[in-house]
């Protein structure tokens with residue numbers, strides 16, 4: 001069992017947790033992920049490692065409530081435990097030769113982009129961190145973000161914080177203003193990563209994306225997480241999750257991510273009636 | 281007096297059109313009367329041809345004679361003295377190629393139903409209780425085992441009996457390897473696998489799940505930092521092979537591993553009570569002809585597919601699956617498209633499978649494996665309307681341990697190089713066996729490899745002491 005030591009609700013949809021998992025904490029690197037299962041009937045889901053403390057033996061996860069498992073996870077409190085927690089899985093990010101970088105995070109990718117920005121910043125790289133939220137009430141971890149980069153840009157879809165637009169808008173402005181990046185790291189919804197890659201492709205800026213495929217085992221055993229990169233089939237869980245964004249077949253990845261859309265609806269209905277049941 | 285009937289006592293089974301809609305076990309097992317009657321068919325041959333056919337040399341005539349006398353617990357003890365997991369082997373061994381193939385009774389009529397009897401005695405003691413196996417006093421030596429499939433479990437069990445402190449590291453959340461994630465409930469009930477594993481744990485073996493060797497901890501760290509004196513690598517062959525034809529990444533194409541893992545390990549047949557979903561359409565095609573393909577096809581049928589094809593490039597005679605599985609699959613209404621190979625999978629606008637193009641094959645000259653090589657019949661392509669495709673054309677060893685263990689020699693296809701008799705690898709103190717060495721094979725061969733390695737590790741540690 002893996003106890004939840006700390007829980008913080010960052011905004012109505014995003015939650016932060018520290019889990020006691022010393023073996024995972026000991027080996028974790030930015031870019032890697034864990035697979036967890038809440039209980040005996042649960043699904044295995046991948047979550048990016050958002051931070052770790054090797055001494056305390058804790059691993060931080062930050063997740064957005066998007067489906068049945070993340071809603072159930074959010075229902076747990078400090079002192080509760082997760083049944084299964086395995087990692088670190090996947091390859092660690094490779095930051096070699098990156099002296100000036102734009103790290104772009106959108107949607108649930110914001111939290112995942114944070115450890116990357118922080119790692120690069122700690123390595124001495126100049127980091128432009130661009131993050132996007134739907135509105136200003138959803139902005140999270142602003143302090144942590146500022147501390148992890150040289151320049152923080154926060155965009156909102158509705159402009160409620162004064163900076164209206166998508167993260168790509170901000171990136172484009174920076175590029176037009178003459179920013180020269182060794183690399184761009186884009187993490188977030190597939191649409192957003194695809195849009196970033198389209199921007200950087202013409203300018204030939206190496207762009208790394210983090211592929212959040214549907215996974216079952218996370219160890220290379222099922223092939224569920226496969227995607228096409230440069231015409232070849234790769235497994236996101238072992239060959240990634242980081243890939244050269246200019247080589248990724250995003251249209252295929254978007255189709256594959258919708259595989260279980262109907263089932264997810266069904267699970268959510270079950271979740272809703274369980275919650276309803278508890279109240280009575 | 282021997283029973284001279286030329287036929288085995290038939291196995292009581294769920295009727296085909298009932299069982300193809302549920303996940304309960306197909307074969308129900310012999311009654312004590314049936315078992316005793318069947319055991320009386322054994323001639324107790326002096327030269328014991330059957331024993332030589334068994335990879336772990338179960339003392340077959342001896343245990344069968346005890347069954348004939350109604351001494352079931354004693355019979356089970358004889359089996360268990362060489363086979364740690366008899367309730368499993370009795371159900372999944374390809375007996376027709378092993379013990380039963382050598383049986384003298386098989387020359388005229390059917391061989392003695394050795395597998396069914398093995399299952400019977402194992403189930404009998406599971407239900408009625410049995411004496412705990414003898415365990416030597418702790419000898420103070422630590423051995424690590426990577427993987428909790430049949431190879432790892434049998435090695436761990438044997439070492440524990442010799443007094444070693446054994447820790448098994450398992451990547452998944454449940455121990456058992458293919459026995460829990462691959463082979464379906466209706467063929468090998470998971471409650472039974474849990475009980476067999478519990479008997480291994482009762483010998484003192486510790487199983488640590490959720491630990492991926494090469495990621496959570498490396499093999500070298502086990503030896504250098506965690507105080508293990510030897511490691512047995514039994515990580516299986518879990519990497520799914522794909523056919524490399526167009527359309528394989530369409531929605532509705534699964535590797536058999538994914539399909540079976542969702543259903544068996546994650547219990548997707550019980551969705552949404554169990555949270556893992558699976559989608560099985562109306563018409564499914566399973567590519568391949570082994571046990572994995574039969575299991576996938578029979579699962580697809582049970583999950584509600586109206587039509588399920590097995591698409592296999594060779595003929596009936598070459599189907600590598602156990603005879604019983606092929607027979608059961610046909611009874612359950614699985615359609616066999618033999619001498620047929622897929623050429624591409626065709627999708628609709630949303631990227632979902634809507635058809636598969638296949639081509640007819642014929643058997644040409646024998647290839648390196650001695651089997652006749654299938655060759656395309658030019659111009660014989662046609663399409664099957666399917667919405668689900670399951671690829672069951674084999675698995676290779678996962679490259680993770682090889683990639684993270686310097687100096688561990690491997691074959692080009694990924695198998696770990698290990699001595700057949702001892703499991704010794706190119707690295708000192710590192711042994712390997714089971715599917716990780718041979719590529720996908722059988723439960724009993726994996727168990728045999730685990731036993732041999734346990735003996736070799738014992739010898740290695742004893743000699744080191746001197």
Ligand SMILES: Cc1cc2nc3c(=O)[nH]c(=O)nc-3n(C[C@H](O)[C@H](O)[C@H](O)COP(=O)(O)OP(=O)(O)OC[C@H]3O[C@@H](n4cnc5c(N)ncnc54)[C@H](O)[C@@H]3O)c2cc1C
Nearest residue numbers: 427429430431451457458462493516714715721722723726
């Ligand atoms: C669907 C299916 C049906 C089959 N049917 C039959 C049958 O009827 N009869 C028969 O005899 N054989 C059958 N087989 C084959 C048989 O199951 C295998 O040959 C046998 O299980 C191999 O045993 P093993 O111990 O070598 O490996 P596995 O059973 O594969 O076990 C390996 C274990 O190691 C774990 N592991 C892998 N890498 C790591 C790591 N880095 N760190 C920690 N743990 C790790 C895996 O998670 C797994 O649990 C079937 C196989 C499949 C897939």
Ligand code: SF4
Nearest residue numbers: 334338369373378379
């Ligand atoms: S273990 Fe397999 S081969 Fe050996 S006796 Fe039992 S069924 Fe036959």
Ligand code: FES
Nearest residue numbers: 218220222223237
């Ligand atoms: S999640 Fe199973 S292979 Fe990647």
